Amino acid sequence: MPIFWLVTLILVIAALGYVLARSRALASAGGNRSALHSLPSYYGMNSGLKIIVPGFGLMILWLLAQPLYVDSVVSGMIPDAEIKEGSSRGLLLAELRRTAEGIDLAISKNIMDEEFARNESTEFADMTARLKDAGAVVTSSITQPIMRGAQELRVLSSTGRWLMTMAVILVSLAGLFWSLRETNAEFRARNVVEQGVLALLIGAASIAILTTIGIILSLIFNTVEFFKLYPAMDFFFGVEWAPSFSGRGGASELGVLPLLWGTLYISIVALAVAVPIGLFAAIYLSEYASNRVRSIAKPLLEILAGIPTIVYGLFALLTVGPMLVSVFGDGGALGLNWQGGGRAVMTAGLVMGIMLIPFVSSLSDDIINAVPQAMRDGSYGLGATQSETIKQVVLPAALPGIVGAVLLAASRAIGETMIVVLGAGAAARLSLNPFEAMTTVTAKIVSQLTGDSDFASPEALVAFALGMTLFVLTLSLNVFALYIVRKYQEQYD
Amino acid sequence: MEGGLVNDMRTIQRTDQMEDMKISAKDVNVYYADNHAIKDVNVEIEDKTVTAFIGPSGCGKSTFLRCLNRMNDTIDICRVEGDILLDNEDIYDARIDPVQLRAKVGMVFQKPNPFPKSIYDNVAYGPRIHGLANTKAELDEIVETSLRRGAIWDEVKDRLDAPGTGLSGGQQQRLCIARAVATAPEVLLMDEPCSALDPIATAQVEELIDELRQNFSVVIVTHSMQQAARVSQNTAFFHLGELVEYGETGQIFTTPQDSRTESYITGRIG
Structure with a gap:
């Protein structure tokens, strides 16, 4: 049957x-x-x-x-x-x-x-x-x-x-x-059924937790496997990323530093775009905007968060990249010749920053709104203007929460893939010039595992070590962010 | 029964009251959207006295208090009509900057609301904004005098850098009073300043209010009739948005003119 x-x-x-x-x-x-x-x-x-x-x-x-x-x-x-x-x-x-x-x-x-x-x-x-x-x-x-x-x-x-x-x-x-x-x-049928419901809920929770543990374990095992084939010192401190293609033989240079540098550089550019814009937008929306403006502008801003990242990637590749070249590139408006091609740290960073704006603004907006009205009243009652109140009372009170929001945004920036693949290029490079193409940990994981790969070779297994590095990085950022947010929550009780 | 006691005390104090009007409100009406919250209120508040607003919950006494320093401006749907004169100047006049006004008419709120800053910075907040001190020494001086006036100096002088939010409820409220005093206001509005405090802290704040009377005109909203009788020279009774009766405190509590006032102070309404 x-x-x-x-x-x-x-x-x-x-x-x-x-x-x-x-x-x-x-x-x-x-x-x-x-x-x-x-x-x-x-x-x-x-x-x-x-x-x-x-x-x-x-x-x-x-x-x-x-x-x-x-x-x-x-x-x-x-x-x-x-x-x-x-x-x-x-x-x-x-x-x-x-x-x-x-x-x-x-x-x-x-x-x-x-x-x-x-x-x-x-x-x-x-x-x-x-x-x-x-x-x-x-x-x-x-x-x-x-x-x-x-x-x-x-x-x-x-x-x-x-x-x-x-x-x-x-x-x-x-x-x-x-x-x-x-x-x-x-x-007592009701009690039995409710026990059953409880078991169902516990089951759902344990599946969520167990799969997480399973994923982490598979990452760890494969990473250990990689470090058996490739020395850990060379991985963590190597400044060269040059994998030989599998099957062709020859030694690969698998140093993580150029990739980490690319990841951090692009994230920093992204945060430099997203944090001021997102924060100022949040301040305007929560403190100055009338209810009418707020009810229209906030959903509009949050639409940005609903755009798939691959679409941002296309935007980086087709619009922002060429635009930057026409300003900073060879024969560009400034005559600087800093940028060789459309794919660059700046391209990916700018677009990723745009992607993160709603993330930062939405979280900061919630946090600013959570500052009790009594704080503002107290400040107004002393003859402070709205701007003084925001600068000296509201923002300091909300600061830990805002830092938390920024750290969460940073961990998203570090884990972002599609924008980087399309916007930043594939060249692993240690350079300070933001108009040069670089690549990130995530983009390299993609390229190491696409196409024919032998899963026993260090060139493929390195993806797991990269994933583990990324995981530890974002996990510690998230934990730190949560710690700060929680500390902030205790403040008004 | 309590009226008799109060009367004796107040008759003595009545003699040294100066007929000096600080604030006079004429035909004040306040609307929250369609809700008519304050109806034709006329009141004269004397300088260097404590004026108490009493009345049942929702009678508009807090709303009226907030009109006196234009705190209602921060509420979108609130509309104020009529004239409120501070030293014979209309505070709702277009030439008046509400921010400047609030520096002159300070406010202490129902719930203590110290800023999440150090005790020192809480008190220095107003003086810094209004540029009242030229040097650090002057600022220190203002902070110390204000904290002394707030009757909290001895308790906090060794930990001025500690956060103001870490103090006890009563200490927080006295800190808020010190903070309001630091901007050197002419009038101090207090919206049920003791409602969140225990009896001991309440006694300390009440004592403080009596001292503040030497320098400021104090307007206090309170739910407690005993408190009104203890601290105020004049009392206004509000009921359903109307000012029912206004007069010398001893007289309001012993020989009220209006039957509603009598019902309220004897506990039959409210």
Whole structure:
């Protein structure tokens, strides 16, 4: 039975359980709702929970466990003699699985029947010919043991699937009967259902946390792997970034400093654009603007935050870059010849700054609004003007929060990729000239992993070390920002 | 019963009151959007006296107080009509800068609101803005006198650099009074200055108000009739946006002219 029908069946049983339990509960109270411990629907939900949770739980566990079991059995069928030089058991196992899929395909095309597919005495040459007819991918490595393994795999899988269907249906029905048995007027169905909801919430929270931990662990393991192949000192203190392309051999220079410098330089330019503009916009919006202006301007500003970064990247590439060249480039308006091409630190930094404006302004606006009106009243009451009040009372009071907002913006700038890829170029360089092309950690992660890459080479694994570096950098910025914001929150209590 | 006590005290004080009007309000009406909050209020506030505004919650006494230094300007929907004269100058005249006015008419708020700065900077805030001190020594002098006037100098003189927000509620309120005094105002408005304080801190602030009377005209809004009786020379009773009765404190509490005043001070309304 396909999984889809099995899922449908469990849901049908659950719906049945809901209706039956509900009416059974009502009947046990003689039709008098107020004699029940819980609302009738809670009895129904209790029944539904007791069908769905064990049913789906068993199904998911089975689906996870069955391939492991089948693989271990089939793998034992491959004799060591079959494993040739340069090959491995894993590769043969993959071949075996492909063969099994080929047989399925052939059966569905009526090129062989089920009996032929299962027959232990089938010659592998005959099988190979038929598989070829079916259009399945056949390689020279199909041998008699492989074919036998494939046949066994098919048998085991289909038996397993059949057993699973039976077990799941049985468990669901057991749940149905159990829940119906316990349904009576005194049964505390509401408490049970709420326990179930609690478990659901805890489950959701743990999935979020566990995946985070999983991602971090995979980063760490791959980074450790990289440092086995490439010395850590050369990575952290190397000033040269020159990976050789995989497969061509030769030593790579994988120093992170040029990339970190590019990241920091572009971020600094971006923050130099975003912080003053964003902060001034926030001050205007929260302190001076009338409600009408505010209600129009704030959403407009926040639209900037909704533009995908790739669009900012295009804007950098097609508009800002050429514009900067026409001012600072060869034969430009200033006659300076500082900028060679459109891609430069300045291009990416300016555009990233524009991207960060709503981020800074929106957060600062909230923080400025959180300064109590009593502070402003106190200052006005002493004969201070609005501007004096903002400069000397509101901003100092909001400063820690604003610093927090700026740090959050900085961690976004450091992690930004698309604008950099399109706006700053790909040349890793240690230079002070902001009109030169540079690149960042994120852009290099992209370029190290796109295209054909051998995931065992230091050139590909360096991406994980770069990712880890970036992660530690932004994490510490975020923690620092949160620390400052939290310290600020205590101030008015 | 409390009226009798008060009367004895006030009769003595009445003799040394000068008939010197600091603020006079004529036909003042205040609207919040469509809500008519203050209705035709006429009041004369004497110099170097404490004037108390009493009345039930929402009667407009705080609103009227805030008209006296144009704090209502910061509320968009608020509209003030009528004349309020400070030393015979209309404070709502176009030539008057509300900022300058507020330097002359200081204000202390219901909840202590020290700035998140040091105690010294809190007090020095006004003088710095208005350029009252030419040298650091002069500023130190102003800060010390103000803190002494605020009756808090002895408690904070060793920690002037500590944040003002770290003081206790009563200390914070006295700091706010010192801060208001530091700008050398002529009138000091106090909006329920003791409502957030415990009885001991209240007693300290009340004592302070009585001392401030020597230099300033003080207008205090209060919910406590005992407080009004204790600290004020004149009392105005507001009810539903109207000024019901205004007169010498002893007289208001012993022989009120209006039946509403009598009901309020005997606890039947409000």
